[in-house]
Amino acid sequence: HALDQKYLVLMGWGFIVPVVWGFSARWLPAFLAIPKPDASKLQLALALDLLGVLCGVTGWTGAATILLACSAVVIGLALHLVQQPLGHAKVQGIHRSFPSFVRIAYTWLVIAGCMSIWAAFADGHGGIWGASRHALTVGFAATMVFSIGPRILPHFAGVRAIFSKRLMFLSLLLLQTGCLLRVSSEPLAYDGFLSVAWKVLPISGMLELCAVLLFATNLTLTLLLGDSVFAGGSPRQSIVA
Numbered sequence: 001h002a003l004d005q006k007y008l009v010l011m012g013w014g015f016i017v018p019v020v021w022g023f024s025a026r027w028l029p030a031f032l033a034i035p036k037p038d039a040s041k042l043q044l045a046l047a048l049d050l051l052g053v054l055c056g057v058t059g060w061t062g063a064a065t066i067l068l069a070c071s072a073v074v075i076g077l078a079l080h081l082v083q084q085p086l087g088h089a090k091v092q093g094i095h096r097s098f099p100s101f102v103r104i105a106y107t108w109l110v111i112a113g114c115m116s117i118w119a120a121f122a123d124g125h126g127g128i129w130g131a132s133r134h135a136l137t138v139g140f141a142a143t144m145v146f147s148i149g150p151r152i153l154p155h156f157a158g159v160r161a162i163f164s165k166r167l168m169f170l171s172l173l174l175l176q177t178g179c180l181l182r183v184s185s186e187p188l189a190y191d192g193f194l195s196v197a198w199k200v201l202p203i204s205g206m207l208e209l210c211a212v213l214l215f216a217t218n219l220t221l222t223l224l225l226g227d228s229v230f231a232g233g234s235p236r237q238s239i240v241a
Helices: 002-032 039-057 061-078 098-122 127-156 165-190 197-225 235-240
Strands: none
Touching: 002 039, 002 061, 002 098, 002 127, 039 061, 061 098, 098 127, 098 165, 127 165, 127 197, 165 197
16 A cells, blocks of 8 residues: 555655646636746745655655645646636637536646545545546546546647537536546445445446546547648647637
């Protein structure tokens, strides 16, 4: 268990989280019509994250979780996700709920950090740790992929827009529903607080699997049937449009 914890904090908070933060700092100001990131807060968030990872891999679990949770809060402030947009978000070719799901993803990051603190000081059977990791990997990372992917990937493939905006929304909705059920029921099931919670866990998994299949289907149909961007401009022009 101790080795797993060190490996997972390294992969989750040491690799996935900083990568998503980097893409967010580069793309979200243009996509969401928000100010450019606050450099000092961005650096503070990264420093807290890296220090938390260092504490995690050296076995200082309590300190690590507090630092990581603080980094999750600071990055949201650094990216101005709680501020009013400066204009209209760029949702051409994708579902208009895109800005909301990006903010939901960063909410999941804060939830993951807070649940990791709870787990570090109170988890006895692994359920809280599992819920915290699920909030991080599915709630945060997968939601960002499902949100940003339909905005970026079609253009990289020379296609104008995602095949179906409704499929994009449905895949995100199913992903959020499955993640919410999983994160809320896993501590209840593993710690024996509510036996019916065990029956909720497979339902959450099926919902998330359906979300992945819809996301993959939508992208596949986009690549096979989408209109070429070269018919009306270069890919670069279309991305910034």
